[in-house]
Amino acid sequence: MYNAELLTIGTEILQGEILNTNARFLSEKLAEIGVGVKWHTTIGDNPERIRQAFQTALQRADIVVTTGGLGPTADDITKECVCQVLGLELVEDALQMRRIEDFFRTRGIPMGETNRKQALVPQGSTVLYNPNGTAPGCWIVCGEKRAALLPGPPREMCAMFMEQLKPLLQPFSSGVILSHYVRTFGLGESRMAELAESYLDLQNPTVAPYANDGESYLRVTALAASAREAEDLCKPVIAKLRELLGEYVYAIDQTLEETLFRLLKKHGLTVGIAESCTGGGIAAKLTEFAGASAVFGLGVVAYSNDAKQTLLGVRPKTLADHGAVSPHCAAEMAQGIRKLAGSDIGLSVTGIAGPTGDGTNKPVGLIYLSVADGVDTQTMRCETGRGDRQYNRTIAVKQALHLLLQVVLRREEKEESKQ
Amino acid sequence: MYNAELLTIGTEILQGEILNTNARFLSEKLAEIGVGVKWHTTIGDNPERIRQAFQTALQRADIVVTTGGLGPTADDITKECVCQVLGLELVEDALQMRRIEDFFRTRGIPMGETNRKQALVPQGSTVLYNPNGTAPGCWIVCGEKRAALLPGPPREMCAMFMEQLKPLLQPFSSGVILSHYVRTFGLGESRMAELAESYLDLQNPTVAPYANDGESYLRVTALAASAREAEDLCKPVIAKLRELLGEYVYAIDQTLEETLFRLLKKHGLTVGIAESCTGGGIAAKLTEFAGASAVFGLGVVAYSNDAKQTLLGVRPKTLADHGAVSPHCAAEMAQGIRKLAGSDIGLSVTGIAGPTGDGTNKPVGLIYLSVADGVDTQTMRCETGRGDRQYNRTIAVKQALHLLLQVVLRREEKEESKQ
Numbered sequence: 145m146y147n148a149e150l151l152t153i154g155t156e157i158l159q160g161e162i163l164n165t166n167a168r169f170l171s172e173k174l175a176e177i178g179v180g181v182k183w184h185t186t187i188g189d190n191p192e193r194i195r196q197a198f199q200t201a202l203q204r205a206d207i208v209v210t211t212g213g214l215g216p217t218a219d220d221i222t223k224e225c226v227c228q229v230l231g232l233e234l235v236e237d238a239l240q241m242r243r244i245e246d247f248f249r250t251r252g253i254p255m256g257e258t259n260r261k262q263a264l265v266p267q268g269s270t271v272l273y274n275p276n277g278t279a280p281g282c283w284i285v286c287g288e289k290r291a292a293l294l295p296g297p298p299r300e301m302c303a304m305f306m307e308q309l310k311p312l313l314q315p316f317s318s319g320v321i322l323s324h325y326v327r328t329f330g331l332g333e334s335r336m337a338e339l340a341e342s343y344l345d346l347q348n349p350t351v352a353p354y355a356n357d358g359e360s361y362l363r364v365t366a367l368a369a370s371a372r373e374a375e376d377l378c379k380p381v382i383a384k385l386r387e388l389l390g391e392y393v394y395a396i397d398q399t400l401e402e403t404l405f406r407l408l409k410k411h412g413l414t415v416g417i418a419e420s421c422t423g424g425g426i427a428a429k430l431t432e433f434a435g436a437s438a439v440f441g442l443g444v445v446a447y448s449n450d451a452k453q454t455l456l457g458v459r460p461k462t463l464a465d466h467g468a469v470s471p472h473c474a475a476e477m478a479q480g481i482r483k484l485a486g487s488d489i490g491l492s493v494t495g496i497a498g499p500t501g502d503g504t505n506k507p508v509g510l511i512y513l514s515v516a517d518g519v520d521t522q523t524m525r526c527e528t529g530r531g532d533r534q535y536n537r538t539i540a541v542k543q544a545l546h547l548l549l550q551v552v553l554r555r556e557e558k559e560e561s562k563q
Numbered sequence: 564m565y566n567a568e569l570l571t572i573g574t575e576i577l578q579g580e581i582l583n584t585n586a587r588f589l590s591e592k593l594a595e596i597g598v599g600v601k602w603h604t605t606i607g608d609n610p611e612r613i614r615q616a617f618q619t620a621l622q623r624a625d626i627v628v629t630t631g632g633l634g635p636t637a638d639d640i641t642k643e644c645v646c647q648v649l650g651l652e653l654v655e656d657a658l659q660m661r662r663i664e665d666f667f668r669t670r671g672i673p674m675g676e677t678n679r680k681q682a683l684v685p686q687g688s689t690v691l692y693n694p695n696g697t698a699p700g701c702w703i704v705c706g707e708k709r710a711a712l713l714p715g716p717p718r719e720m721c722a723m724f725m726e727q728l729k730p731l732l733q734p735f736s737s738g739v740i741l742s743h744y745v746r747t748f749g750l751g752e753s754r755m756a757e758l759a760e761s762y763l764d765l766q767n768p769t770v771a772p773y774a775n776d777g778e779s780y781l782r783v784t785a786l787a788a789s790a791r792e793a794e795d796l797c798k799p800v801i802a803k804l805r806e807l808l809g810e811y812v813y814a815i816d817q818t819l820e821e822t823l824f825r826l827l828k829k830h831g832l833t834v835g836i837a838e839s840c841t842g843g844g845i846a847a848k849l850t851e852f853a854g855a856s857a858v859f860g861l862g863v864v865a866y867s868n869d870a871k872q873t874l875l876g877v878r879p880k881t882l883a884d885h886g887a888v889s890p891h892c893a894a895e896m897a898q899g900i901r902k903l904a905g906s907d908i909g910l911s912v913t914g915i916a917g918p919t920g921d922g923t924n925k926p927v928g929l930i931y932l933s934v935a936d937g938v939d940t941q942t943m944r945c946e947t948g949r950g951d952r953q954y955n956r957t958i959a960v961k962q963a964l965h966l967l968l969q970v971v972l973r974r975e976e977k978e979e980s981k982q
Contacts, residue, residue, distance in 0.1 A: 186604075338676070450860060527670070
């Protein structure tokens with residue numbers, strides 16, 4: 145497999161003013177055609193460091209792709225530096241010069257002398273046409289190695305890569321790389337990795353563990369000559385991982401909310417949502433999808449106890465005896481919203497998001513969730529052990545979506561067993 | 564000025580799965596204390612390349628900050644590689660071990676054996692406490708140079724940097740770099756830049772235009788020996804920019820929701836929120852802050868027409884004659900939620916988030932917002948002209964917060980004029 149280094153040139157990135165979205169885009173596209181990006185390097189508009197970084201990259205990588213520094217201003221010096229390293233001349237490209245002159249003529253803008261330097265390209269290089277700007281890119285053959293110089297503005301860079309550079313990279317493609325995600329819930333990353341340990345050393349497909357905000361997942365990535373063959377490599381491994389992780393796996397690829405939305409829709413189930421500490425976050429997640437109205441009609445953010453009583457019918461005695469953050473209150477909220485929304489299922493969350501407590505001895509990060517489906521009401525307790533308000537709200541939303549998902553899955557099983 | 568290199572360790576970044584937000588955050592923070600980041604380097608979870616990259620970084624930079632590879636799984640090897648380069652042993656830190664054990668106990672999650680390796684730290688290094696996770700970081704003195712090892716998950720990394728590493732970097736600071744943000748709403752970035760043009764060439768403070776999702780702001784950044792002096796440099800420029808941008812400026816530094824929350828609290832005003840297309844996103848924003856219950860008690864996500872009628876008292880005739888996405892419906896929703904919540908103010912949003920229309924000839928991205936305060940009801944129309952559901956929902960939330968902010972500001976003016 146050929147490998148590549150991405151060289152990002154631009155002081156604004158080193159100063160943290162903008163994210164390096166170019167490196168992400170190129171990494172993704174190169175992975176898709178089976179070129180392995182092994183290094184990202186970012187330097188500023190400094191000739192010495194640019195030459196140094198380009199030299200290093202050319203030594204260790206088969207393909208070097210630079211972005212930035214092709215503009216008209218004095219600090220755009222990528223071409224100059226690359227030519228110095230490779231011992232090449234910069235020569236004017238007549239076609240590019242005409243393009244630049246036309247660009248300014250058609251816009252009636254006076255063309256600055258500095259723009260002429262944009263028409264200069266390394267001698268013997270293949271000029272890459274810029275559909276969205278004046279700066280041409282170029283493709284340079286350096287013995288066994290290859291170097292591509294692309295402009296910095298993402299709109300120009302992405303278009304030039306897709307239309308001009310990608311075809312030139314085909315000979316270096318080692319096939320198709322394809323990934324699937326085995327998504328789990330309620331399992332720590334390390335525990336998941338232990339259960340799947342025997343698969344983490346596979347070569348093709350590879351299996352790698354990841355985690356974020358209470359969710360853990362395994363990425364299964366295969367390299368093959370065709371997408372079909374890559375799929376065939378992934379399938380058996382995914383099946384085995386499903387077996388190993390059992391109940392913890394809630395979906396392949398699809399996120400928690402996608403999975404839930406799809407299932408609710410499939411079974412024609414509607415849900416009403418009563419939220420306290422999540423403040424509307426659950427309803428917001430479920431309505432991210434077009435056609436959400438098929439599964440969701442009404443949500444209530446009952447932040448005050450008053451709202452919990454008058455709208456959701458939580459009994460004053462419940463609040464007096466157990467407080468708003470209690471399994472009893474959660475259950476009554478779920479039953480209440482189900483009635484109010486006239487939905488098949490009622491989902492509720494009440495908790496202490498923090499950073500400070502609710503004046504009782506209940507810990508910050510304590511969350512109660514409940515689902516009522518008319519037959520029975522299931523309530524769950526969860527404690528994050530953290531004071532981070534945003535984190536606690538995020539976890540509460542995910543726990544709620546997951547609890548609802550479990551209930552819907554059990555209904556599905558029952559129905560199937562009936563048949 | 565001391566310089567630094569950021570070493571990002573993680574295959575997921577080289578494969579383009581995630582953006583390198585850590586490098587951006589650290590670059591910005593280091594710039595603020597006058598440490599110049601000269602290199603970003605990203606490599607995968609590969610021992611040889613990690614050792615190689617760390618060695619190179621230590622040679623050319625005064626301070627090396629690594630992120631990632633401190634997790635519990637087998638491919639987390641940053642500490643091991645760094646120790647090999649520096650010839651240090653990894654030793655168990657008793658305190659960290661206890662933290663990790665407690666972390667799993669409180670959550671009732673089984674602790675994996677591999678988690679124990681997270682308690683290992685390079686001998687003689689200063690352990691950096693992780694407020695948001697189990698992986699400790701560390702600070703290593705290497706002769707004249709310094710190396711800091713931080714975890715990869717942004718929430719853990721950012722908190723550890725701010726609380727633990729930043730103080731250790733003070734001796735390397737070449738001064739204080741301080742930024743303020745002049746936040747505007749309803750003004751395009753280019754128009755804002757035009758209005759502020761004469762200030763964009765300033766050297767100290769510098770003034771730079773930014774924009775995201777319908778908001779535009781100017782960053783004013785000054786470098787001085789002390790925060791006090793930096794403030795003195797910013798102040799007159801900010802005052803001038805306020806003058807130039809006038810009404811469009813809604814706050815210095817504070818976000819829309821922060822500004823609104825602060826003002827509502829200051830005036831003891833409560834708000835009820837009725838949402839349709841935003842699906843709870845407005846309530847979620849307003850409840851991001853501790854003590855939100857002082858200004859917010861009830862929100863209703865009235866997604867279905869039925870909910871709009873039964874709960875908010877929108878008249879069937881209104882829906883029949885004008886549809887749910889109309890100024891009439893928005894107004895009745897605002898008035899309805901105000902009554903239902905018993906709040907001083909009612910805020911409502913109804914619109915077509917897309918990607919497809921609502922079956923009428925109304926355009927996708929059409930949004931109506933309304934605020935009712937008992938005296939009068941103000942309704943506003945906005946059209947994004949886009950089919951992007953997520954974008955339309957984001958804009959709708961911001962427009963709603965901004966409309967409410969304007970109403971509250973006018974009430975403030977009236978009261979002050981009375982006095």
